[in-house]
Amino acid sequence: MLSRRDKLYTGIALIIFLGLLGILNNTLSGYHMRLINLIGINIILVVSLNLTNGFCGVFSLGHAGFMAVGAYVSAILALPLTKKALVLPELPTWLGSIEVNFLLSLIIGGLVAAFFALLIGYPVLRLSGHYLAVATLGFLIIIQVLITQLSHITRGARGINGLISYTNVWWVWGTVIVTIYAVWRIVNSSYGRGMLAIREDDLAAESLGINLTSHKLLAFCVGAFFAGVGGALWGHLITVVNPLSFDSNRTFNLVVMSVVGGMGSITGGVIGATLMTIVPELLRNLEVGITIFGMSIPPLYGLSQIILAGALILVIFFRPHGLVGNWEFNWNFLKKSKNISKTTQNL
């Protein structure tokens, strides 16, 4: 629970942050703004993944599958009717004749993803550890096959292009705030404590009255909801959705972000997502050939990948629980210097 002081600080920080985003939005190039939006989308995806994988200990590799569901649902719903007739002529009439606004399409996309999580979660969440990871990976493959095969709805492997680029900095970072708020509320409630208990020792948790299935399902479905919303935002950012965008590679990327930052922490999710979006972009500059003191170094393609992989190994070696572990951001560092005498008095 936040004290009044913490609420104030958080409010101020939010206002400053949003102001900064507004300024950046008007000054930075399209490339940089897209990078900032990608960071935001990855934060949504990784923080929601942390709820399932990190807090509840349900190690899922299906996150990209839920992204795909959200992205496709939202893309089909939000496509303007004129374009729909052109791009998706074979759509069933009830789908072909509706166009919903972007916000609603995001929410429905998320809800459908959560519904899929409910369907597969019920049988699959009885498994644990590696078995669960493999089963969720299976779900990801099923989703990809479904999207490829249901070509009258999804246009199969060609994907749906020509989406309107609704996604902008406000949609993305607004959703980031909602995601972090929701996950933070859940984690700091009986639901979240139940999830932590299941992660720590499911047998003991069950013997203390925690319903394993309902808690795991809650974590899984909320995770899937935000994955769906994140996928929908992503689709409307690059204006194309196709099955290959949501393959196991993407899932593994998200898992890496989560592990690097710290699985059992919201802060860890934010940091992991941010770093693992920015650093590869920066490293990419290394791959262009440069000339130093008359010596020309040819472009070394793949160098950025090698450096990134090496850095990951180092992080896992020195910080096996991720960069921040289970630590959460708080405002206490502001208090320490001034109020030590006050707090000791209160004790």
Place this chain on the structure above:
Amino acid sequence: MDTVKKNKIVLSVEGITKKFKGLVAVDNYNLQLPEGEIIGLIGPNGAGKTTVFNMLTGIFPPTEGKIMLAGSDITGFRPDHIVQRGIARTFQNIRLFSNLSVLENVVIAAQIRKKYGFISTLCSSASFTKEENELITKAEEYLEALGIAEYKEQKAKNLAYGIQRKLEIARALATNPLVLLLDEPAAGMNPQESIDLMHTIRKLKDEFNLTVILIEHDMKVVMNLCERLQVLSYGKILAEGTPEEIRNNKLVIDAYLGRSTASA
């Protein structure tokens, strides 16, 4: 003693049996447990004592037989339902939530009676805040009762062994049980700690109006604490009676106690 006998039966177990494939782990176990009694379950390793606990708490259902708690049949219920009905337990090999704080460990158990829903969690409504504060106060009371409130901010895994055992008891108590099952609470404790624990259990029993089933190898603890003992051997009840009777029972001495301990 006489008052105890008049008390109504809170837990009644009729002929529960557990078979793992061909192996009969527990065979026809019976128990009539009056309210407020402390009964001891003793016997050699592998006799099936923990299996009895696992059946009573729903970790696995009995192959045969019936378990009645306060008049209603709970045979085959899931563990979380059974603890909600009022049987709580500790584990032989401590099973704390090691990376969580001592307070969190107990709050998780206390939240068994929480009422707020998912929406009030998201909105952080007034009822949510009120109930959360109540949960914390309650959890602190249980820590207080076991004398370990000073450790509440520490991670469970950093506690000394004896404190961990107490935390496990506090956690089980926080579910507000009718019957408390303690699985070797004194294991690994030194003699002084065992005696402390004995007093604590007796105190808690009175304070929280508990009925206790105790598995324990420390004969001093068992003989002093329990009003009645059951001896299990190879899955069967070998003998049943007061500590005095058990101590002098030939079968029990041969199967479990041995000659020197019998005089303890």
